[in-house]
Amino acid sequence: xxxxxxxxxxxxxxxxxxxxxxxxxxxxxxxxxxxxxxxxxxxxxxxxxxxxxxxxxxxxxxxxxxxxxxxxxxxxxxxxxxxxxxxxxxxxxxxxxxxxxxxxxxxxxxxxxxxxxxxxxxxxxxxxxxxxxxxxxxxxxxxxxxxxxxxxxxxxxxxxxxxxxxxxxxxxxxxxxxxxxxxxxxxxxxxxxxxxxxxxxxxxxxxxxxxxxxxxxxxxxxxxxxxxxxxxxxxxxxxxxxxxxxxxxxxxxxxxxxxxxxxxxxxxxxxxxxxxxxxxxxxxxxxxxxxxxxxxxxxxxxxxxxxxxxxxxxxxxxxxxxxxxxxxxxxxxxxxxxxxxxxxxxxxxxxxxxxxxxxxxxxxxxxxxxxxxx
Numbered sequence: 001x002x003x004x005x006x007x008x009x010x011x012x013x014x015x016x017x018x019x020x021x022x023x024x025x026x027x028x029x030x031x032x033x034x035x036x037x038x039x040x041x042x043x044x045x046x047x048x049x050x051x052x053x054x055x056x057x058x059x060x061x062x063x064x065x066x067x068x069x070x071x072x073x074x075x076x077x078x079x080x081x082x083x084x085x086x087x088x089x090x091x092x093x094x095x096x097x098x099x100x101x102x103x104x105x106x107x108x109x110x111x112x113x114x115x116x117x118x119x120x121x122x123x124x125x126x127x128x129x130x131x132x133x134x135x136x137x138x139x140x141x142x143x144x145x146x147x148x149x150x151x152x153x154x155x156x157x158x159x160x161x162x163x164x165x166x167x168x169x170x171x172x173x174x175x176x177x178x179x180x181x182x183x184x185x186x187x188x189x190x191x192x193x194x195x196x197x198x199x200x201x202x203x204x205x206x207x208x209x210x211x212x213x214x215x216x217x218x219x220x221x222x223x224x225x226x227x228x229x230x231x232x233x234x235x236x237x238x239x240x241x242x243x244x245x246x247x248x249x250x251x252x253x254x255x256x257x258x259x260x261x262x263x264x265x266x267x268x269x270x271x272x273x274x275x276x277x278x279x280x281x282x283x284x285x286x287x288x289x290x291x292x293x294x295x296x297x298x299x300x301x302x303x304x305x306x307x308x309x310x311x312x313x314x315x316x317x318x319x320x321x322x323x324x325x326x327x328x329x330x331x332x333x334x335x336x337x338x339x340x341x342x343x344x345x346x347x348x349x350x351x352x353x354x355x356x357x358x359x360x361x362x363x364x365x366x367x368x369x370x371x372x373x374x
Contacts, residue, residue, distance in 0.1 A: 007033065009310065011329040016043075032057055033308060033329030034351035042067075056081050057351050065091065080105045089115075116141065128152055140165070143187035147171075173198045182208070197222045209234065221246045230256070245270070255280070269294045279304075291345075299344050300336040308352040315339060338363050 001018045012035060016028040023046040030038045036057060042050030048067035056062050060083055066074035071094035078087040084107040089100030095118030102111045109131055114122035119142035126134045133154065138146035143165035149157045151174055160169045165187040171179040177200050182193035188211035195204045197220075205218040212235030219228035225248040230241035236259035243252045249270060255263030260283030267275045273296050279287035285304035293299055300314040301321065308330035313321045317339045326332070330352035336344040342365040347358040353373075360369040 007329075009033070009328055011035070019045075021045075032351040034331050035329075036351070057353060089113075094118075114139075135171075144169075144184060187211070206232075235259075257282070299338075300334070302334070309334075309349050312336070314344065317341070 003016055003018055004012060005014045007013050011033045012031045014028065014030050016024050017026045019025050024043040025045065026043065028041045028043055030040075032038050034057070036059060037055050039052065039054045041048055041052040044050075047070040049069065051064065051066055053064045054062040058081070060081060061079050062081075063076070063078040065072055065076040068074070072091035073093065074091060076087075076089055076091055077085070080086045080103075082105060084105055085103050086105075087100065087102045089096060090098045096113075096115040097117070098115060100113045100115060101109060102113070104110050108129060109127050111124065111126045113120060113124045116122070120139035121141050122139060124137045124139060126136075128134045132152055133150050135150065136148045137144060145162050145165055147160040147162065147169060149159075149171050151157055157174070158170055158172050160167070162169065162184055166185050167183070169180075169182050169184060171181075173179050175198060177198060178196050180193065180195040182189055183191050189208035190210070192205075192207050194202060194206065197203045199222060201222060201224055202220055203222075204220075205216075206213055207215045209215075213232035214234055216229070216231050218226060221227050223246060225246060226244050227246075228241065228243050231238050237256035238258070239256060241254045241256060242250060243254075245251050250268055250272070252265070252267040254261055254265045257263070261280035262282055263280060265278045265280060269275050271294060273294055274290075274292050276289065276291050278285060278289040281287070284307040286306070287304060289302045289304060289309075291299045291301070298315055300312060302309050303311045303313075303324065309327050310330065311324040311326050312334050313324045314336040316322050319339065327334070327349055331350050333346070333348050335346050338344050338361075340363065342363060343359075343361045344363075345358075345360050347354060348356045355373060358369070358371045358373060359367065362368050
């Protein structure tokens with residue numbers, strides 16, 4: 001039986017073939033709301049078997065891997081959205097094994113890791129631009145036992161011997177000042193693990209408990225003003241996280257629950273007025289996103305469902321919101337206006353992502369901002 005499922009807005013979601021037992025056999029295809037392919041996977045009796053390929057919205061390949069009896073098995077390759085190689089390595093029994101290579105968006109190597117049974121084991125290397133060795137770390141089944149830091153000429157800056165997977169760890173800047181310090185206890189970070197700016201001023205104040213961030217975290221600008229403050233509980237962000245500019249003024253506040261955005265995310269103008277306010281539920285944009293001007297007046301409103309913009313509205317001449325204008329599948333043009341009839345904003349969504357020209361206007365109709373996101 002050939003089966004196609006659809007989202008609530010009518011867009012195609014998944015296409016697959018079922019046998020007489022209701023099990024998936026053959027190619028299963030998942031689609032983005034705009035109709036383009038998100039992934040294709042080979043299944044046998046509802047278990048992933050064979051090749052699985054993922055795609056970005058623009059059609060570029062995201063990743064390609066193989067499965068055996070529902071587990072990743074074989075060569076894995078991943079690409080950046082610009083088509084450059086992002087990562088490659090091997091899986092065995094759903095665990096990373098052997099050498100893995102990671103690359104930046106320009107295709108330059110960033111690091112090389114070695115795995116055994118899914119754990120870092122052996123030598124791991126990180127690189128400066130130009131393929132010059134930056135750090136070399138030795139692991140024993142996930143435990144860090146040795147760390148060496150190099151300058152851009154290949155000279156050793158600092159070496160940490162952690163043969164028992166315990167003890168102090170120090171990394172330094174080229175000028176000899178501490179970059180970060182911390183303590184390992186049987187392979188786990190424990191206690192304070194501060195980092196510093198090159199001038200010696202504190203950069204990050206944080207603590208670990210059993211290898212997970214726990215407690216209040218503070219980040220500071222080089223001039224000493226606070227940049228970020230928030231709380232981790234056993235490795236997960238919880239509650240409000242506040243962000244400040246270099247002058248100490250609040251720039252945004254995000255609410256977290258169990259390490260996911262949950263509640264309101266608010267950005268601010270320099271005068272303290274709200275710029276954008278977005279509602280989140282369990283990491284997904286759900287509900288209303290309001291955009292305001294610097295005087296606090298609502299410019300337009302976008303409604304989200306399952307992280308996709310599905311409709312928008314804006315105040316009319318009387319200040320009332322016009323009837324919502326639909327964005328099927330998170331795709332369509334947004335065109336909003338000031339109460340005087342002049343254009344306020346004009347931009348396009350494709351499958352929930354901004355695409356093409358983004359135009360923002362002053363109330364008199366003069367262009368304020370023009371950007372192009374293709």
